[in-house]
Amino acid sequence: DVVMTQSPLSLPVTLGQPASISCRSSQSLVYSDGNTYLNWFHQRPGQSPRRLIYKVSNRDSGVPDRFSGSGSGTDFTLKISRVEAEDVGVYYCMQGTSITFGQGTRLEIK
């Protein structure tokens, strides 16, 4: 199984400051079709997860451009350029070939 490891697991951030979450996979996520199926999700308390980023760096419709995804192979990062209050919640990375999720990173306002 492909293991997805996120860090940090807890992320206190001051409003307006940047934030970064790392996601590492136990093996390369480059699929046989050449794509890398690495998604990022945000889950607010009591809500369903919402996809933010797909295939490493593609932002979903309606996702603010302060969110960006990057990485390749086994190392991936989600960055928020300036954290806003609505960004609190848990962030998950997920590899989309054999489907496994990271443990989640809880972002809170300091």
Add this chain to the structure above:
Amino acid sequence: QVQLVQSGGGVVQPGGSLRLSCAASGFTFSNYGMHWVRQAPGKGLEWLTFIRSDGSNKYYADSVKGRFTISRDNSKDTLYLQMNSLRAEDTAVYYCVKGRSDFDSWGQGTLVTVSS
């Protein structure tokens, strides 16, 4: 817009059964594979099972293999999860999710509580 509306959760005794449904709209359901994912209270996301668009292939996590069955009725645009031999550790919110690798749309979630 895409909607996945879930139903069928509730409280069930250990060893019991339950069937979850997920009614899809806003997209051509028969063109997409579908997943079930669950989240135990206070925990992370756990993938459970996937079914191809035509229902020809199904895949399961080891934790539910032999107990849970995924199915779909493309004439009704509906996904199902039949859960048998339920255990306390199956207590969770269950989500249906659209797409093979997309996961771009999630149902609202339905709570299943296994307790005597």
